[in-house]
Amino acid sequence: MTKNILIVDDSASLRQVVSIALKSAGYEVVEACDGRDALSKLDGRKLHLIISDVNMPNMDGISFVKAAKELPGYKFTPIMMLTTEGGAARKQEGQAAGAKAWVVKPFQPAQMLTAVSKLVLP
Secondary structure (H helix, E strand, O other), rough: OOEEEEOOOOOOOHHHHHHHHHHHOOEEEEEEEOOHHHHHHOOOOOOEEEEOOOOOOOHHHHHHHHHOOOOOHHHOOOOEEEEEOOOHHHHHHHOOOOOOEEEOOOOOHHHHHHHHHOOOOO
């Protein structure tokens, strides 16, 4: 069964880099440009992982994680933050909201895929 991953980032080029890495590893990818757009994609489809930036217009990543975790169908979907934010306080805020992993940009695609493989259950 194909594993579906939602990428949420306001940078189209970053979404493209992440998407290429994920697709080359066999994942299906859904893209959203910010938290509000991402919430509209949480429409009942099965997602095995959500990868979200923190700093975005309209709805930031932490607010998105909180909103996603309130939806019954996505309460247990693992979320990875992929961001330039590396501070301990911000990581703690993300973890409290429901994020399971935190990868700091710039990143190596192999590093991200290792984290993805730990979060996407077989």
